[in-house]
Amino acid sequence: MRRLALFHLETLLWIARLGTFRAAAERLNTTQPAISARVREMEEQLGVALFRKEGRGVVLTAKGRELVRDCEPLFAGFERALLKASDFAGATGVVRVGAGEIAAATCLPGFVNAVEQDLPGVSLEIEIDLTARMLQQVQTGRSDLVFLAGPVASPGLVTAPIGAVALVWVASPETAKAGFDAPLPVWTLPTNSPIHGAMRESLAANGMAARGIATCNNVRLLIEIVRGGRGAAVLPEPMVRADLASGALVEVLPRPAREVRFEAAIRAREEDPLILELFRRARTLRI
Incomplete structure (x- = not known):
């Protein structure tokens, strides 16, 4: 035996x-x-x-x-x-990380670079997804560490705030020249996204209506749609900063009052020392 x-x-x-x-x-x-x-x-x-x-x-x-x-x-x-x-220098294994597009475009590259440099035996498997699905993945153990749009309240998770991102109303210069006296054609993320809620709040605060609200679950595709003159959108400022600087996009309404806050999260019952170490590192990040 x-x-x-x-x-x-x-x-x-x-x-x-x-x-x-x-x-x-x-x-x-x-x-x-x-x-x-x-x-x-x-x-x-x-x-x-x-x-x-x-x-x-x-x-x-x-x-x-x-x-x-x-x-x-x-x-x-x-x-x-x-x-x-070994001060974690000998750590090995695969850690599954979930992140939204905004986190992936801001804090995630630096986090990945630091892990690769400090923990060469650790491999990261990164999946870009929406917050609702990432919540399910980490709660069931299929993801080890996730970066979520928050705030997230779940007794099954331990979370740490890692900053917030400002939102901006943007459109192409051609769309902006057409003026906004008439209702806006608006593109946005799906209804379960905090950006969708911020968009509706902002329209109401400005006494405006949308001529129709179309949705897309991919921020980068939304940027391309708006850049192509198909309407306006509320988007994360860091992801359109270069387009605003180049003039490919312009701000067309006051910025929404709401920011999108982000949190790193792991399971409350997590005991894997490697995942706990990566969470310790993640909670020091700032978007």
């Missing part, structure tokens, strides 16, 4: 977190058959079933839950001790 090793416990903890053998295999950069083999080895060694099938996924048995509860802090403490001894 084979003795259990640390990779067996790591496998157990990731299956428990992600809910399927397939997801754990992806997270650990191995195959689903390899994950299944590790589970069989654990169950044979311990003489108990750790998982039972439920639908397309698996759930822990009572013994499995007990083992996870006992082993999770021990495994995290072991990793923490090793990483602390």
Whole structure:
């Protein structure tokens, strides 16, 4: 009978977190058959079933839950001790990072460069997405660290504010010359975006109406649409700063009173020392 090793416990903890053998295999950069083999080895060694099938996924048995509860802090403490001894210089692994377009265009490049320089054994997998989806991803453990448009209130997350971005009303010079006495043609992000809410608040504050509100979930595409003379939009100032400086876009209304605030977030139950270290670094960022 084979003795259990640390990779067996790591496998157990990731299956428990992600809910399927397939997801754990992806997270650990191995195959689903390899994950299944590790589970069989654990169950044979311990003489108990750790998982039972439920639908397309698996759930822990009572013994499995007990083992996870006992082993999770021990495994995290072991990793923490090793990483602390090397001042994290020997850290290795893959960390999945989620970010919105605004964070990706502002603070994320510097963060990535610092991680690559200080922690060369750590690989970052970055996914650009909307806040609502990133929230779901980090809560289920499919993302490790996310940069969200906030404020975010969730008992399952630990968050840290990292700054705010001003918003501006912009249009092409040709659109601006046409004047805005008539209702505006407006482009914006979807309704679940704080920028959409800021746009509506700003129109109301200026006593204006839109001639129709079209949505697009990609900020860079919105910039191209507005630059092409298709209407006006409320956009993050850092992402149109170069276009404003060059004259490709101009400001057409007073800036919205609301800024978009950003937060870094991880799971409240996160114990992986590497992810905790990256969160410590992320909370020092400023957009």
